[in-house]
Amino acid sequence: MRTAPTTTESPIHFWSPPDLPGLEFDPFLSRMLHEEPVSRIRLPNGAGHAWLVTRHADVRLVSADPRFSRRAVLGRDVTRVAPHFIPMDGATAFADPPDHTRMRRVVAGAFTARSMRRLRDRAQQVLDGLLDEMERHGSPADLVAHVARPFPQAMVSELMGVPARDRESMAHWTDGILSAAAGRTASERAKAALADRFAALIGAARRAPAARLPHQVPADGDARREQLVDVLADGVEAGTIGFDEAVGLAVLIQIGGTHAVRNNSANMVYALLTHPHQLARLRAEPALVPRAVDELLRYIPHRNAVGLARIALEDVEVGGVTIPAGDAVYVSYLSANRDPEVFADPERLDLDRDDAASHLAFAHGPHYCPGATLARLESEVLLATLWDRFPGLRLAVPEDELRWQRGVLIRGPEELPVRW
Ligand code: FLV
Ligand code: FLV
Numbered sequence: 001m002r003t004a005p006t007t008t009e010s011p012i013h014f015w016s017p018p019d020l021p022g023l024e025f026d027p028f029l030s031r032m033l034h035e036e037p038v039s040r041i042r043l044p045n046g047a048g049h050a051w052l053v054t055r056h057a058d059v060r061l062v063s064a065d066p067r068f069s070r071r072a073v074l075g076r077d078v079t080r081v082a083p084h085f086i087p088m089d090g091a092t093a094f095a096d097p098p099d100h101t102r103m104r105r106v107v108a109g110a111f112t113a114r115s116m117r118r119l120r121d122r123a124q125q126v127l128d129g130l131l132d133e134m135e136r137h138g139s140p141a142d143l144v145a146h147v148a149r150p151f152p153q154a155m156v157s158e159l160m161g162v163p164a165r166d167r168e169s170m171a172h173w174t175d176g177i178l179s180a181a182a183g184r185t186a187s188e189r190a191k192a193a194l195a196d197r198f199a200a201l202i203g204a205a206r207r208a209p210a211a212r213l214p215h216q217v218p219a220d221g222d223a224r225r226e227q228l229v230d231v232l233a234d235g236v237e238a239g240t241i242g243f244d245e246a247v248g249l250a251v252l253i254q255i256g257g258t259h260a261v262r263n264n265s266a267n268m269v270y271a272l273l274t275h276p277h278q279l280a281r282l283r284a285e286p287a288l289v290p291r292a293v294d295e296l297l298r299y300i301p302h303r304n305a306v307g308l309a310r311i312a313l314e315d316v317e318v319g320g321v322t323i324p325a326g327d328a329v330y331v332s333y334l335s336a337n338r339d340p341e342v343f344a345d346p347e348r349l350d351l352d353r354d355d356a357a358s359h360l361a362f363a364h365g366p367h368y369c370p371g372a373t374l375a376r377l378e379s380e381v382l383l384a385t386l387w388d389r390f391p392g393l394r395l396a397v398p399e400d401e402l403r404w405q406r407g408v409l410i411r412g413p414e415e416l417p418v419r420w
Helices: 005-009 027-035 056-064 099-108 113-137 143-148 150-160 164-177 184-207 221-225 228-237 243-273 276-284 286-299 372-389
Strands: 012-014 038-042 050-053 310-312 316-318 321-323 328-331 417-419
Touching: 050 056, 056 316, 056 328, 099 228, 099 243, 113 143, 113 150, 113 372, 143 150, 143 243, 150 164, 150 228, 150 243, 150 372, 164 184, 164 243, 184 228, 184 243, 228 243, 243 276, 243 286, 243 372, 276 286, 276 372, 286 372
Parallel strands: 012 038, 050 328
Antiparallel strands: 038 050, 310 328, 316 321
């Protein structure tokens, strides 16, 4: 007989993510990390309870161990923050190896080293153009509207091969999907609209494979073949992935590539503007940029509460607690990034720390962010360029007058008014 005594002993904490200002860390998450590192929670939507795993070592275990399944989440009304689920049913987020491995291998075709070199050059061009426009607009200006929003939007469209005319509506739908407050119907509608658009783009790429034959392509032909919409269409043609899987993949990469990077970039600039000694350190030593990006990724609480659960397929001991088969489990990459077992003085933003690269901001295991290289290069180009162009850059309003998005899954400022 299976016994799991901790199940009946541990309390169930109701966790409704607060709308926190700035980069304030969720006090509930801190308390769990330090006092009850494997706990039970109930979130505002869905049914029942789930486990919350907060320590770095335990988060790594749960996110890489095949005894915890994403596939098994499908069809279950798991307790969660938003009324809806973010990914499409056919997306990688809901797949386990070996299916997951097969799908991810197709995506890797758009993230080759050559493709990333091309995108780094393109990122610099795009950003320089946006900063020119911001300069023409004049001080003060909103850094979210001028840079943090359009920059990743342009880059993910480059990666994907999304036509310029579709970019704004895609960004708009993406925001709708990642709102917990918009309501289920509005979010599901946004998700369906985005999926329809990608289905059309992938369908068109399937019907036009001849355009990608070497003797017909223009000079940028090689680059075009690496665009994700084409890579996915080729994967569908070859029978490696299903059409719905291809659409699910495109939707997730669009969401991460626009919404997540917009907010994280704005948060990075905000963090540096409000830590002047750290900013001075970065400006004195530009070679520090890649390490600074890691430390900012570690330090910034990217999201409210937790994302997508996994289901324990058998009883598993995690941090001395037995999680029973069938229970839902959430990991917190945010709390893992503040674990004092791994990070010295974890609450301190310190660009010189040598342990920042152990952060889990891009997750861990098979679901590790497929866009991490692109996200990282965008942040590197941004932090290496912004203060060269605007050496006097500073907040245009007192810090406590900044407005932070409410009822969202991914945290960030509404606007970031700056002067120079
Ligand atoms: O891709 C995911 C993701 C991205 C992100 O930027 C934040 C997240 O919390 C998540 C997530 O929870 C699940 C993903 O699949
Ligand atoms: O924020 C979430 C999220 C973000 C994301 O970019 C991809 C996702 O799959 C998710 C998710 O599943 C749940 C989230 O709360």
